[in-house]
Amino acid sequence: MTSTRNQAPALVPDPARALGASFYERPVVDVARDLLGCLLVSQHDGITTAGLIVETEAYAGPDDPASHAAFRRNGTVTAMWGPPGRAYVYLAYGVYPCFNVVTGPEGEAAAVLIRAIAPVAGIEHMAARRGGADGPRLASGPGRLAVALGITLADNGRALDGPPLWIQPGAPPDCIAAGPRIGVRRGDQRPWRFGIAGHPLLSRPFPP
Template sequence: MRALPRRFYARPSRVVARALLGRLLVRGRGRRRLSGRIVEVEAYDGARDPASHAFRGETARNRTMFGPPGHAYIYVSYGVHHCLNVVTGTPGTAAAVLIRALEPVAGIAAMRRRRGLGDRERLARGPGCVTRALGLTVAHDGLDLTSGPLWIADGPPRRGGRRIARSPRIGISRAVARPWRFFLAGHPCVSGPRTAGRGVPTRRTGR
């Protein structure tokens, strides 16, 4: 399978987000290949989206998002974890899709080693777990997904017979009502709610 062409990414983040579900995210080539089916994503919409890192303009951290589509935007979350996004839209739009969860397909033993976990369904469940399982860090920020050792496979997205469900995005405090989280309904590797829920997620108490 080939890497998805750049034109795939040169569309609005919500369109790309849905189109990514069921596709294969691949790290490396040959025997050392790691891969997983994308089962959960979130769309972010640059300057038009208060929840986006790009909402307040370009910084050293989010520079990649302002570049051409089809590149990996990887940032440090909570000072501890790394999160993988794909840049979408036209250059300067600074839109992106966060990869929140994978169903591990290849290199599962290596993922188990990296994660110190046996449960396949939990290996890449959650954005920080995705990068941990694949061995991605901010050192990989800016990688070109159409040519590099990190890519997304072309071909019909196999959804395993599951429908695409949507919900509000997880872990944000602004623009909380926008239903821009997309996932394969009921898939065991999805983090958080696995069925479509209307309305704003329940706010955790304490702050």
């Protein structure tokens, strides 16, 4: 596992430290890399849960064949067109909620899928939401982490600037791994999946 610097402050949820819209109003690949090591916090149902982001995937607009924006324009995907700094939540296979962060200028669809977090707060509540799942990998995978954090379709389009959902600075990783995105049939060779190199809680290891 790659070590991180100044880890202790990054573990304390604090809405006053929520990242502003300017952080997200940048190219999607840059945001995907810079989200690694940040703290994702949820305060749903009066319960605070949080985890350090250890894996992300970038998805651009209609010119990205793997992006929802390439073949949808209505429904929940509308959130991808901005404004930046909001949540885009969709159901994978019609069942599993997946949490994305909208990036780039408003009107240009782009979002970062959060694929895995390292739980640091409210872990017992995260496990209960996962049906009693045990072990550190209870939020390794986009569907798992959204359920563990209590994120639902009701959060689609929500501003990520404070409770009940926000992201705050954490500890930048020493080394970032990159590789092809997972589970896509088109545009699968773009190296737009990023993770903290060697982290044990990645949803899937990166190729050597």
